[in-house]
Amino acid sequence: xxxxxxxxxxxxxxxxxxxxxRIAKSGFFGEILEALSGDLFLEQFFSQDWKAVSPExxxxxxxDINMPGLNGFETxxxxxxxxxxxxxxxxxxAIFLTSSNNPSDRExxxxxxxxxxxxxxxxxxxxxxxxxxxxxxxxx
Amino acid sequence: xxxxxxxxxxxxxxxxxxxxxxxxxxILLANSGFxxxxxxxxxxxxxxxxxxxxPDAVRSQHPELRxxxxxxxxxxxxxxxxxLNGVTKSGKIIALELGLEPVKNGDETWALVAAxxxxxxxxxxxxxxxxMNAAASAMVMVNESGGIVFVNMAAEKLFGYANGDLLNRPVxxxxxxxxxxxxxxxxxxxxxxxxxxRMGAGRDLFxxxxxxxxxPVGITLTPVDSPDGKLVMSTIIDLxxxxxxxxxxxxxxxxxxxxxxxxxHFAYSASHDLKAPLSSIAGLxxxxxxxxxxxxxxxxxxxxxxxxxxxxxxxKKVEGILKIARAGHEKLPIERFSLExxxxxxxxxLTGGTNSDTQLVLVxxxxxxxxxxxxxxxxxxxxxxxxxxxxxxxxxPTHEIxxxxxxxxxxxxxxxxxxxxxxxxxxxxxxxxxxxRINEKSGDGLGLALVRKQIDRMGGTLTFTSTEGEGAEFSFxxxxxxxxxx
Numbered sequence: 001x002x003x004x005x006x007x008x009x010x011x012x013x014x015x016x017x018x019x020x021x022r023i024a025k026s027g028f029f030g031e032i033l034e035a036l037s038g039d040l041f042l043e044q045f046f047s048q049d050w051k052a053v054s055p056e057x058x059x060x061x062x063x064d065i066n067m068p069g070l071n072g073f074e075t076x077x078x079x080x081x082x083x084x085x086x087x088x089x090x091x092x093x094a095i096f097l098t099s100s101n102n103p104s105d106r107e108x109x110x111x112x113x114x115x116x117x118x119x120x121x122x123x124x125x126x127x128x129x130x131x132x133x134x135x136x137x138x139x140x
Numbered sequence: 141x142x143x144x145x146x147x148x149x150x151x152x153x154x155x156x157x158x159x160x161x162x163x164x165x166x167i168l169l170a171n172s173g174f175x176x177x178x179x180x181x182x183x184x185x186x187x188x189x190x191x192x193x194x195p196d197a198v199r200s201q202h203p204e205l206r207x208x209x210x211x212x213x214x215x216x217x218x219x220x221x222x223x224l225n226g227v228t229k230s231g232k233i234i235a236l237e238l239g240l241e242p243v244k245n246g247d248e249t250w251a252l253v254a255a256x257x258x259x260x261x262x263x264x265x266x267x268x269x270x271x272m273n274a275a276a277s278a279m280v281m282v283n284e285s286g287g288i289v290f291v292n293m294a295a296e297k298l299f300g301y302a303n304g305d306l307l308n309r310p311v312x313x314x315x316x317x318x319x320x321x322x323x324x325x326x327x328x329x330x331x332x333x334x335x336x337x338r339m340g341a342g343r344d345l346f347x348x349x350x351x352x353x354x355x356p357v358g359i360t361l362t363p364v365d366s367p368d369g370k371l372v373m374s375t376i377i378d379l380x381x382x383x384x385x386x387x388x389x390x391x392x393x394x395x396x397x398x399x400x401x402x403x404x405h406f407a408y409s410a411s412h413d414l415k416a417p418l419s420s421i422a423g424l425x426x427x428x429x430x431x432x433x434x435x436x437x438x439x440x441x442x443x444x445x446x447x448x449x450x451x452x453x454x455x456k457k458v459e460g461i462l463k464i465a466r467a468g469h470e471k472l473p474i475e476r477f478s479l480e481x482x483x484x485x486x487x488x489x490l491t492g493g494t495n496s497d498t499q500l501v502l503v504x505x506x507x508x509x510x511x512x513x514x515x516x517x518x519x520x521x522x523x524x525x526x527x528x529x530x531x532x533x534x535x536x537p538t539h540e541i542x543x544x545x546x547x548x549x550x551x552x553x554x555x556x557x558x559x560x561x562x563x564x565x566x567x568x569x570x571x572x573x574x575x576x577r578i579n580e581k582s583g584d585g586l587g588l589a590l591v592r593k594q595i596d597r598m599g600g601t602l603t604f605t606s607t608e609g610e611g612a613e614f615s616f617x618x619x620x621x622x623x624x625x626x
Contacts, residue, residue: 018423021427021430040534068529068539068560069532069533070534099415120419121423122422
């Protein structure tokens with residue numbers, strides 16, 4: 001069995017609420033944590049106890065792009081950097097969830113290892129299902 | 141053989157009209173050529189006075205001039221440099237060139253006169269001048285020493301001189317002051333190596349109007365060899381209109397560039413700022429449907445209220461954007477409104493009101509209401525406050541935005557200050573440039589450019605100060621009309 005911890009990173013309360021409801025409804029995932037900036041998210045992320053060996057731990061991150069302070073790209077770059085030395089989950093699935101459909105943003109998202117998808121607001125149920133399969137790529 | 145007889149033979153075989161006159165002006169001898177030129181029968185002029193050959197206009201002065209000649213008799217051409225006319229028997233005026241030579245006969249000095257009919261030459265010249273006067277280009281003919289020997293009417297008009305004013309004046313009169321010293325040198329070197337060519341090779345040329353104004357011109361130089369020596373014909377084309385047209389074109393192009401920027405801004409705003417609230421509404425409505433099925437009416441009611449708020453704000457935003465797009469660079473209507481309320485509305489619009497982690501501190505030093513272009517002021521404040529919001533410094537415990545106002549000497553000044561990350565020194569000069577995005581937090585790079593343009597248009601100023609790591613402070617001031625004061 002695996003346990004998926006969801007991180008919702010967005011400075012807009014409304015966007016977090018809509019995403020939260022959508023994710024919670026699916027029943028696919030475990031705890032849903034919210035952060036309203038990149039820094040707060042990083043703090044939250046690395047204060048998790050990732051050391052427990054079982055069950056398998058998965059972090060599903062819904063990341064906004066335009067935020068005050070660190071933006072979505074900078075936050076995930078910082079995450080990747082810190083994971084080189086710090087303890088993290090078994091698997092990380094980061095999804096950009098944003099209202100920007102900017103091609104250059106999509107292109108830049110491809111440069112990040114942890115990013116597995118790019119979705120524009122609002123997500124629908126199919127999107128969530130699709131994201132769920134991304135969390136378990138081998139179908140386990 | 142009398143003295144006269146000595147000359148008679150020579151006179152008769154000379155093809156040049158010739159005359160011999162005494163000190164008193166009596167015609168002693170005139171050949172048939174001379175008689176013919178003045179339309180007299182052969183011998184008819186003998187014993188008459190030379191004054192009959194002088195036109196009425198100068199006849200009364202002629203004896204005096206003649207006496208002067210005999211006092212200091214020298215060989216010279218008569219009327220040198222002047223137009224000289226004679227009158228025929230029938231009263232016709234003819235253009236002449238006369239040669240005078242003193243001839244000694246004992247105590248007396250006689251004058252030997254050779255006359256050359258220059259009527260044809262004159263009429264050639266006149267025809268040429270007529271043709272040149274008909275030309276649209278200005279023409280100035282200059283002699284070897286830089287003196288003006290001819291100007292056509294177009295040139296007189298171009299340089300602001302009256303008919304004939306420029307004749308015999310130095311050509312430097314038509315040269316801009318800064319070239320007064322060097323121009324005669326150019327003339328000198330052109331005279332020694334002259335060929336038809338454009339003047340000033342590739343440089344912008346200017347001529348000097350009588351009033352000192354500089355006229356942009358194109359000049360072509362052509363060497364002309366004449367009996368009076370080497371001349372240079374300058375053909376001058378007035379480029380004022382062309383230059384003005386080019387400047388107008390450049391203005392137009394700048395204007396279009398600015399309009400393009402506005403259009404891009406409009407497109408960006410439409411795709412981003414307008415799509416985001418629709419996405420929120422769509423998300424909330426999906427949730428409402430689900431909640432309805434579960435009879436969770438309280439949640440539905442709460443979310444529908446939010447939807448109403450969002451759609452109301454968006455509708456207003458669309459209106460505002462359309463207003464700007466339509467107005468372009470023109471004035472928006474002047475409205476009377478509360479600046480403080482407007483700032484609070486913008487704040488709610490940008491932060492969503494309830495969820496903001498940023499504090500707004502308002503210090504209003506003016507008294508509401510104010511009268512100015514509401515649409516433009518909103519655009520300015522939205523951009524400045526949105527920037528202040530975006531560049532928050534997460535390292536600080538609180539993110540604060542101070543908006544303060546002041547009314548002084550007819551100007552409304554507003555300052556938007558934040559304690560965010562500030563602007564690095566190296567980026568300061570680029571902040572207001574179009575399409576310049578300083579970092580990932582930057583929007584489309586048009587906001588401040590648009591703000592500055594609007595403030596410029598309204599006759600205001602926009603300045604900023606910033607220390608990296610401490611925050612930024614943008615201030616603008618706009619003139620409020622006298623009538624708008626409360």
